[in-house]
Amino acid sequence: MNKEFFKPIECGQTLPVNNVHAVSVSMPTIQDVIDYEEQTPEILEKIQSGYPRFILHPYLKKLGLFIKEKYLISDAYEVVVLSSKKAVELISDKYFIHNKIEINEPFGVILVQKGTCQLQKVLTYIQHVGCNLSSRLAEEYLYNEGLINTLHKEEVESKDTAKDIIIQTLCDAYSQPKENICLAPSGMNAIYSVIRGLNSIQSHNGRNILVQFGWLYLDTMNIVNHHYSQQKIFSDITDLDLLEEYLKENGLKISAIVTELPTNPLLTSVDIKRLRKLCDKYNIPLVIDTTFATPYNLDLRDYADIFVESLTKFACGNADVLMGAIILNKKHNLSHMTTEFFRHCESVYVKDIQRLAFEIKDYKTRVKKISSNTKQLVKYFETCSYIDEVFYCFDKNNKENYSQTIIDDNSYTGVVSVTFNKPIKEVYDRLNFAKGPSLGTEFTLLMPYTYLAHYDMIVSKEGNEFLKKISLPIDLIRISVGIEPINEIIKEFERIKD
Known part of the structure; x- marks a missing residue:
């Protein structure tokens, strides 16, 4: 019976199995993992999709080729599709890419000249910022153009009620009003928007150092590197003495402290009461990534100023939707800054919202x-x-x-x-x-x-x-x-x- 309950899953199969919108992919052996990391031709043939921020979805590849043909784009350029025209402006300004293309599409398109180092920089930045185009949007577009024959069948909520279901679930879970919650197309896009907001608000106050407390998720640290010229990393989340000594000299220069609770992957926790007292002493906002904790395992309402959660994880439960959320804590008087924290978030595609609304009811x-x-x-x-x-x-x-x-x-x-x-x-x-x-x-x-x-x-x-x-x-x-x-x-x- 045991062998029948858990069965081997071949390398390259989507997780969940046979789900075109899956955000994970089977790598059943250590050698598969090594081959993937070293990008061997054999593994690239097997692994066609995976976590959308790391592996370009097959539908996005197909969409890029179609756009290239539709707009007669020269082979000198690589076509990169993005979640929005706002994302195109962000990438263009950061990397000085101004290869003009006039399009009329429900997504963004940027042209990157081949034979330069820009393409990898652009793709990496998209990975960090989380402005990937939704696979469900690409799927619908390709279907309407006759480029694919079927749409993936899945259980969803109505367009009219889906967003309200997600927001209300988070309102109840975090005990926050609706206006304090914003959805983003990924957890990283939510983190990105918070960090951009903090940078914008706090730089006016002379606070330009961001503290990363604990060895945080890699892309969180990458976002900080992109948007903060000064940051301080404390890799040991249990050493609050070291943080306290640093704050004695630099406390009034700190724009925020960002941490995970518990940390990934060692599940270490901070003395949250003591950390909150240090934040209060120097008037430092505390940002907590609650993806691991979830609002149902740890009650952190007395401690965080801003919660960030990857809804792709436990809220979804099926690894087939990419989404995130920012939750501002009404107890800590940041509500008047909602516009600044939320305005950098990309819009979330309605079919992703419909799917997550169905799944989050069992959260x-x-x-x-x-x-x-x-x-x-x-x-x-x-x-x-x-x-x-x-x-x-x-x-x-x-x-x-x-x-x-x-x-x-x-x-x-x-x-x-x-x-x-x-x-x-x-x-x-x-x-x-x-x-x-x-x-x-x-x-x-x-x-x-x-x-x-x-x-x-x-x-x-x-x-x-x-x-x-x-x-x-x-x-x-x-x-x-x-x-x-x-x-x-x-x-x-x-x-x-x-």
């Missing part, structure tokens, strides 16, 4: 089931001889930091990271769970985190030393726990005992 139920499974899986791991280290949000070193913020006894964030006392290939390749990027899915999803997020550091001596410095194990496997029966999840891990 709370999904999170509670995942939390319960996570708690039981952690207990199992703590008895396993083949496990080296287990990282989860209630680890014994940080449990006291959550004592006043947990909502109930089962509030384990739905991610566990582990290292094994066996080679990673032996463990990862043998398990039949879905394996690929992303998290927050109803199906258990494994990711060799350091291999996919920091492969360049794995293959260099300096990178290895840096990974040791920030205590990030190379052979770490991040487990996004699903809603499957917990006994089946545990049975699958039992397969690697021998």
